[in-house]
Amino acid sequence: MRQQIITKLLAGVAGLGLALGAVGAYASPESDRQELIKYYQSKYPNIKIDDYVYGALAFDEDSKAQYDAIMEFPPYEADIDAGRKLWETPFKNGKTYASCLPNGGKNIAGNYPMFDEAKGKVVTLNDAINDCRTANGEEAYKLGDKNTMGKLTAYMRTLSDGMLMNVKVQGPKAMAAYEDGKKSFFTRKGQLNFACASCHVQNAGTRLRSELISPAVGHTVHWPVFRGGDNLVMLQNRYEGCFKQVRAVPPAIGSTTMNNLEYFHSSLSNGLPMKASVFRK
């Protein structure tokens, strides 16, 4: 009986057609990442892992050429400038984000999300920014707000451009958070009964209607994105969109579920260079 239930649970994961399922709960994050890369590479041997940071653009030269043309002088530069002003404006107590965050806020974005042992939970970069604000007597920003957190991080994350994603999963509590995120990623949900992996693992590089689907590796290094050149979208806002697209109720931005998902998802891009903020269609 017990055996049967376990088999059923495993089938849910293995059914996604990925070797990951077989490795099960004991896989290390690094071997999960390697397995995924191996999976993508066996399907698309000609695409370099480094190009996965371009998402679906890696599969289509015509799209990539447009990206390059737009990135040459991105139409959203004024928003990045507005973010710089937010970043440079001191708090009422005279302190700044730079004095509050590690390393003056430079070359740190790739370390997030990180597992905070003291808090016993995953902390995203946006959480760390809000912690800075509240520690200095300011009100926390609304996590999903484009005009405050969005613009601020659109600039702040550029200070980590070129840094390699370096999300660490150490210790049993961190591992549990990672596993929770992994479960969210591979569990089917919503009326359409899709998992994140249904599209971004099994169908990466194929088309969903007219859309080429991006691989999960490389997803998390380039946020926020400016869709259509002017619509700022942060990573968890995008998750929200994904949930809605499969007709599922999205968890709240900044919730444990979302943060753990970001934790797992980000670790898949370990070793890839950070690059904020970019154009997407």
Add this chain to the structure above:
Amino acid sequence: MAEPMRIRATMAGDVADVKVLMNHPMETGLRKDAKTGQLVPAHYITEVTATVNGTSVLQAGMSGGVSKNPYLGFKVKGPKAGDKVVVNWVDNKGDKNSAEATIA
């Protein structure tokens, strides 16, 4: 309104490569506001002029069909590094903006 315009001008051989990013909503007048359902009034740049050291090199007319925050790239033969590029625009409401840059 008048957000700064950005100009990058660099010499590539004997040709100056000039790139300009203007800040403008470029409303065609045909778009409906998603919330109110009302047409958003037309508001777009109608004319752009560029000079190098005071000499006109380009004059452009535009419609609302140019993308929001218009980008314009052009090339001019003859200038030297250090020469001054000035770009001006006027929109359909009479708003104006001007910026200058030195060719690098």
Add this chain to the structure above:
Amino acid sequence: MNALRRNVLKGAAGASAVAVAVAAGLLKPTQALAAAPRSAFEAKNVGDAMKDLGAASPADSKDITIKAPDIAENGAVVPVEVTSAIAGTTMIAILAEKNATPLVADFSLANGAQGFVSTRIKMGQTSLVRAVVTAGGKSYTAAKEVKVTIGGCGG
């Protein structure tokens, strides 16, 4: 092209000076460094727009290169680059044929400005993107189809 025209161009910071020159018979309208008449931008079809541009029946030319996507990532920002290898190019116009008003922009070039412009345009639907070039008083054209799809994942 000729010394007189250059001098006029130098002085002609605004369209009014050009208008004076035109009225005085110094310049033919198509040679002036001035944007196309606004009527060209209001024209609802390509034929009328080209007529107002002073390029009613341009000749097809292989010397015009249009760099534009096969499928636009986003119809709101379609990068378009036009290069004219035709000697003495003085004007490049870009039209999106199925837009409500097809003429998107025109660029008069002078005093060393090369036959090249790069910009980003809006496209409401799949259509030809047409470049019209004036050189030596004659007009030339080339076109490229750009498909526009709705959607996007933004990942």
